[in-house]
Amino acid sequence: DAKTTQPPSMDCAEGRAANLPCNHSTISGNEYVYWYRQIHSQGPQYIIHGLKNNETNEMASLIITEDRKSSTLILPHATLRDTAVYYCIVRSNTGNQFYFGTGTSLTVIP
Amino acid sequence: GAVVSQHPSRVICKSGTSVKIECRSLDFQATTMFWYRQFPKQSLMLMATSNEGSKATYEQGVEKDKFLINHASLTLSTLTVTSAHPEDSSFYICSATDGGTGEAFFGQGTRLTVV
Numbered sequence: 549d550a551k552t553t554q555p556p557s558m559d560c561a562e563g564r565a566a567n568l569p570c571n572h573s574t575i576s577g578n579e580y581v582y583w584y585r586q587i588h589s590q591g592p593q594y595i596i597h598g599l600k601n602n603e604t605n606e607m608a609s610l611i612i613t614e615d616r617k618s619s620t621l622i623l624p625h626a627t628l629r630d631t632a633v634y635y636c637i638v639r640s641n642t643g644n645q646f647y648f649g650t651g652t653s654l655t656v657i658p
Numbered sequence: 659g660a661v662v663s664q665h666p667s668r669v670i671c672k673s674g675t676s677v678k679i680e681c682r683s684l685d686f687q688a689t690t691m692f693w694y695r696q697f698p699k700q701s702l703m704l705m706a707t708s709n710e711g712s713k714a715t716y717e718q719g720v721e722k723d724k725f726l727i728n729h730a731s732l733t734l735s736t737l738t739v740t741s742a743h744p745e746d747s748s749f750y751i752c753s754a755t756d757g758g759t760g761e762a763f764f765g766q767g768t769r770l771t772v773v
Binding site: 584586589590591592593594635644645646647648649650651 | 662664690692694701702703704707749751753755761762763764765766767769
């Protein structure tokens with residue numbers, strides 16, 4: 549079962565930073581936080597993942613709170629092509645399955 | 659990066675017929691693959707875990723006799739929707755775990771329409 553809570557929808561102005569929150573208060577010590585996004589009628593696309601340290605890659609930054617009970621995905625300069633449903637998922641490093649929650653539908657507005 | 663390919667991307671079939679969907683890992687060996695189903699405006703729902711060389715493990719509420727899964731090689735898993743009905747119309751997505759790195763990759767999905 550999904551172990552994360554996300555707001556159902558958010559808007560962001562094009563060119564601004566999009567900050568997507570996720571609550572995972574029951575996360576276990578060996579569970580990572582993964583972020584995927586799904587553009588309409590496509591398969592999920594990997595964005596980033598982390599355990600406890602903040603992470604950054606070419607797509608986004610992931611900020612994980614010190615108690616690991618929540619995290620924020622940051623898209624630094626949102627574009628129209630970032631409009632998608634963003635899923636926050638917790639998964640152990642020895643586990644395989646991804647259980648998807650309801651995600652956040654992000655709309656980037658021109 | 660690693661690629662997971664699904665075929666076909668779209669299929670329309672008549673009610674009562676069976677449809678086979680293929681999921682291939684193109685540049686890595688996947689000992690485990692997963693099948694998801696997604697209805698419009700809903701999230702992905704895990705249907706089953708496909709293990710190479712052994713029987714698939716189905717999530718609660720998923721009929722194993724209706725959704726036949728075969729994972730005969732380290733690069734191919736197939737999902738067969740048997741005796742399809744209109745309520746089986748959905749977006750089916752597979753994912754594969756790279757046995758070496760543990761990373762998961764998703765296919766592009768298959769849109770099934772049963773008429």
